[in-house]
Amino acid sequence: MNIKSWHTDKKPWIIAGPCSIETEAQFDDTVGQLVKNGIKTIRGGVWKPRTRPNSFEGVGEVAFPWIKAAKKKYNVDFAIEVASAEHVELALKNEIDILWIGARTTVNPFNVQEIAEALRGVKDVPILVKNPINPDLNLWIGALERLHDVGIEKIGAIHRGFSTYQESLYRNIPLWQIPLDLKSRFPELLLINDPSHIAGKRSLLFEIAQKAMNLQFDGLIIESHRNPDEAWSDAAQQLTPDALDDFIKNLEIRNPGFPNSSFQNQLDQIRDEIDETDKELLEVIARRFDLVKQVGNYKKDKNVAIFQLERWQKILAERPEWGKKLNLSPDFVKSLYQEIHDESIRIQTDIFNKK
Numbered sequence: 050m051n052i053k054s055w056h057t058d059k060k061p062w063i064i065a066g067p068c069s070i071e072t073e074a075q076f077d078d079t080v081g082q083l084v085k086n087g088i089k090t091i092r093g094g095v096w097k098p099r100t101r102p103n104s105f106e107g108v109g110e111v112a113f114p115w116i117k118a119a120k121k122k123y124n125v126d127f128a129i130e131v132a133s134a135e136h137v138e139l140a141l142k143n144e145i146d147i148l149w150i151g152a153r154t155t156v157n158p159f160n161v162q163e164i165a166e167a168l169r170g171v172k173d174v175p176i177l178v179k180n181p182i183n184p185d186l187n188l189w190i191g192a193l194e195r196l197h198d199v200g201i202e203k204i205g206a207i208h209r210g211f212s213t214y215q216e217s218l219y220r221n222i223p224l225w226q227i228p229l230d231l232k233s234r235f236p237e238l239l240l241i242n243d244p245s246h247i248a249g250k251r252s253l254l255f256e257i258a259q260k261a262m263n264l265q266f267d268g269l270i271i272e273s274h275r276n277p278d279e280a281w282s283d284a285a286q287q288l289t290p291d292a293l294d295d296f297i298k299n300l301e302i303r304n305p306g307f308p309n310s311s312f313q314n315q316l317d318q319i320r321d322e323i324d325e326t327d328k329e330l331l332e333v334i335a336r337r338f339d340l341v342k343q344v345g346n347y348k349k350d351k352n353v354a355i356f357q358l359e360r361w362q363k364i365l366a367e368r369p370e371w372g373k374k375l376n377l378s379p380d381f382v383k384s385l386y387q388e389i390h391d392e393s394i395r396i397q398t399d400i401f402n403k404k
Contacts, residue, residue, distance in 0.1 A: 050194050054237040055175070055203045061302065062241065062268030064128055064147075065293055066092040067275075068283040069105065070112040077119055079275040082290035084123045090147070091119070092128045092270055096136060097282060098153050105281045113143040120144075128177070128270075132160065134167035141174070149177040149270075152209055152246075155192045156181040165195040175203035177241065177270075184211040184224050186231060193238075205239030206231060207270060208261075210247035220249025220286070223257065229264065245272040245286045254288065255296060262300055271296075337389070338396060345397035355397045361390060 056062060065083055070076045070093040080091055093116070097107040116127055128147035131137050132154045140148055148168075154160045155178055168176065176196050181188045189206065196204055208228040210221025232240050242261035244254045258269055274280045277287035288296060348355060364386055372382035 050190075050197050050235065052193075052197065052204060052235045052238045053202060054239075056205070056239050056267065060267055061262065061300075062090065062239075063088055063297060064090045064092045064241070064268065064270040065273045065290075066128075067094070067280065068245075068272045068287060069094040069097055069107055069281055070115065071108065071281050073115045073118075075275060076112070076115050077122075079273065079290065080119045080123055080125065082275060083273060083293070084125060086290055086294035088125075088290075088293075090126045090128060091123075092272075094282070095129050096132060098130075098132055098151060110139060113139070116145070117143065120146075131164060134163045137164055137167040141171070145174075147175045147177065149179060149207060150192065152179045152182045155179055156183060156185075156188060158188075158191060158195070161192045161195050165199045165201075168196065168201055169199040172200070172202065175205060176201050177205040177207050177239075179207040179209050179243070180211065180227065182212045182221075184227055186227050189227075189231060190234070193235075205241060205267075207241045207243050208247075208266070209243035219247050219253065221247050223247050223260075225260070225264065228266075239267050241268040241270050242266045243270050245270075245283070248286055250285045251277075251288060254286070255299070258296070259300060262302055265303065265305060334389075338392070341393045341396050342400065345400035348397065349401050355394060355401065364390070 065088045067076065067079050076093065083091065093112070094107050095112045095116075096109060097105065116129075119125065120127055126146040128149060129140060129145055130151045131140055131148050132151060137148065150161065150164060154164070168174075178189070178192045178196070181192075193204055193206065206228070208223070210219060210223050211227070213222050215222075228240060228242075232238060242258065244257035244261065247257050248254045254271070258271070261269065271293065272283060272287040273290050273293045274284075274287040275289065277284050277289060280287055345355070347353075365383060368386050369379035369382045373379055
């Protein structure tokens with residue numbers, strides 16, 4: 050997939066607007082305030098895929114005349130989510146400038162292919178693809194490939210976090226390595242962060258957006274409403290236009306490269322130390338798994354079950370506390386040992402399976 054760079058405006062590209070277009074007055078007032086604060090690309094939900102039935106699912110086609118009026122009045126581009134070929138047809142008919150495919154749609158290749166076919170031959174409308182709700186990089190890439198294969202040239206990706214059954218600080222856990230892996234494979238791909246859907250609450254929005262800027266994301270798509278507390282959907286994660294303006298002004302935009310050769314040389318020295326430390330770290334992990342193999346052989350000889358709940362509970366209780374004394378995040382340590390435990394189970398299972 051040969052993706053070309055296409056968005057040349059100043060970074061970060063800010064796309065902002067209400068989660069849902071609710072009424073003509075609400076939409077016009079919100080857009081007017083956003084434009085006054087310098088926002089040039091507006092987002093808004095026309096159709097809202099909801100997790101549970103009988104909740105607000107958007108006003109639908111009723112919103113298109115309001116969008117046309119706002120586009121003409123404020124001279125802005127407008128972006129909406131599409132989830133079917135019918136949505137694509139209506140969006141293009143009503144001169145929508147940017148389309149995005151949501152996380153619940155990206156997860157279904159049949160739906161994405163249907164949308165891709167509806168877009169065949171469309172050249173000037175950017176198509177942005179949110180990550181699937183589950184952490185599957187290949188599924189995300191597959192959606193981008195389907196659009197690329199029908200001739201879409203202006204393609205971008207939106208990182209909105211991933212659903213999890215585990216308790217989390219976030220509405221959707223970021224799993225930053227997944228979008229970074231995507232960017233590594235396709236360096237010219239436009240990559241936008243959606244702090245609203247990762248955070249789920251206003252108090253976390255800034256730290257997520259700032260981290261995206263630290264990681265060289267190309268832009269942010271963020272929800273803003275004239276009165277968030279009265280919003281018909283996602284009230285807790287929306288900002289007023291003025292709060293969003295302060296939010297953006299406080300973001301620190303990082304340089305894409307190094308300011309001088311001296312800085313580069315110093316950074317290279319630190320990275321050399323990191324490389325050596327990583328070698329030592331891997332050697333320690335290898336030694337640990339050698340011990341795991343000894344345990345596996347002993348359990349097999351004594352006909353003892355692989356999984357020992359009491360031992361695993363002891364590790365989960367002790368290791369985060371050990372990490373805390375070393376200024377390591379307990380959540381990180383717990384996550385690390387869950388990975389180590391999974392690999393230990395796999396190693397011991399292989400030992401049991403050998404005749």
